[in-house]
Amino acid sequence: MATTPIRFGIWALVHGPRGAHQDPEEPYDASWERNRDLILAAEELGYDSTLIAQHTINPHQEDLDQLEAWSAAAAIAALTKRIEIIAAIKPYLYHPVVLAKLALGIENISRGRFAINLVNAWNRPELEKAGIGFPEHDARYAYGKEWISVVARLMEGERLSYEGDHFKVTDYALRPSSLYRRRPVIYVGGESEPARDLVAGHGDLWFINGQPLEDVAGLIADVAARPRGAAPPLRFGLSAFVVARETREQAQAAYERLLSLAAKDAPMKAIQKRNTDPKVVMIQTMQKTPHVGSNGGTAAGLVGSYDEVAARVEEFHAAGIELFMLQFQPFEAEMRRFALEVIPRVRARRSAGPVERQAQSSGRGG
Template sequence: MSYEGPRFGIWALVSGATGSLFHPDDPPDATWERNRRLVLEAEALGYDSTLVAQHLFHVRDERLDQLETWTACAGLAAITSRIEIIAAIKPYLFHPVVLAKMATQIEEISQGRFAINLVNAWYKPEFERAGIPFTDHDDRYAYGREWIDIVRPLMEGRKVNTKGQHFEVSDYQLHPTGRYRPRPLIYAGGESSQARDLAAGVADTWFINGQPPEDVAALIADISRRPRVDAPLRFGLAAFVIARRTDEEAQDELQRAFELAEQDRPYRRQSLDNTDNKAVMFKTFARMPHVGTNGGTAAGLVGSYERVAERIRRFHSLGIDLFMLQFQPFEAEMRRFAHEVMPRVRERSAAA
């Protein structure tokens, strides 16, 4: 019987930590060497995917290192053999023709395991200080739609001729393409109405920020009503996991995580002060105390091994296919999840 249960991925440590910068057992380390070891171990442990987020410098503390996304993904593509590699992309940072060529090359290196995650920028300084216009939220989504409408056919090997508001491309075609599958997959994030329209129109999978099942169900119902011509949209969920032998142990660790997070408060404030105030995800986060990025523990993957497994099964029943996970300390908790929670989920899914 083939396995049709949920898939699991990890966030690459592009900023060195997904939780507190002050965890004594998980100091921020965004080096290539750490990320290389991390993704290779994740692959060996049975994780299905890794997401490499994109920032040009550290959004909480600019003195800290920040891993570059696309060069790192090319390196990961060359040294892994099974795990999916998803590179986040902010359209204003790359011309669509250049990005499409980079994507098809990494798809070739990985032998058909590469994907892009289309995201709208929210951190203003990395654009403004470089002299790149940081336009209004809705204008950025209009730009992103024109941008992906060039990238997608190029990744499919089609010839592109187009003249729009932002780009004019004449007789452009890329080789090689399609050697392993029709094109790299497209993920999309964001929860505004414009983001949902974009995901429904062009993405293969929509990433949802960590939040309770009832909120996730409402989001899936809303986007499923929007116009779409491709195969049904799939769904991913971001979550920060704290799994222990008992619920009490997990809650104690969650409380410790909140206490550590207090030390990060000035750094989070600096980041929020430079955030687009129209970014819907930050309004969502403000409603739900949490640890981690992109909703983190608000998804509720906190508790005993069986409770976390059951919560995952509930999300999966709502339509979540891929769980993109964060931990702290990352490597140790990634192993714990692989050894204690993944088997519980997969055994039940296979039996069902």
């Protein structure tokens, strides 16, 4: 059994519902006020982390609202006391010197609770319409690898002189550096070969998209075996959409309702597909299994009775997953349900012996 702690986080609703956009129980609301209240509620319920995805324009439909990630992260940092704040970033949108300075600012506002999530871009119009351009897949990762090497060293307080293929930095140092630890944590997303190479060399935690346990275990084994130099062992996180109820039948009915509602978003998904680089492995993974939610969603299998979902979480944790970054719908009600019903079961299973865990598992399905 894995010895690392289990942590639970939530995806902030920066561009509306995560499962279906035409759900009467989840009206579209990507406002600052809604996200502020959501994250404050998550912290009160005991969640450990929140991920604020970064888009300048809505990736699903450009006339829909889109919260700006980094200004929101700074504000959340000032309002919260305990929860980790992860802001995603696409390297082409910010020079590494500027981004490192922003990251250190939020790190110090939060008193050492900030992290960045490096995402090497998949939404073509976001970059092309800004005149930045959209290089091919592997070129984006080469750029991101150089970009994060500069950002990491500046966040550590190093006085940096650097010249590479994309950046030239001369005698540059940022003050103050982190007042609470060496630097903010670096999360990395992406499952292609260049992404795996990047996270092994420069990441602290790898975000894996929701997918079956055996696939996740294979990904972890591959990347964990890659050389890390003097860096600590890589940690792992999983994105997942949760549908948990007292019984398996109730959960399946709720899942099928969401699946039916998500089907109404087909025109929106077609636009997103046209705008997405087909080489992005996330998109290939998400097409394997019918699912609800983004980044793999329910493909991770966290659909079932409270006991079933708790057992499934434990199985992923045993395979190496430390952080579960979760989606729900309707978000606030289901986030609360998970905190009150599933997390205590996970904790109880963690403290139980093998015989007791087997007995708990035999009662799955309600």
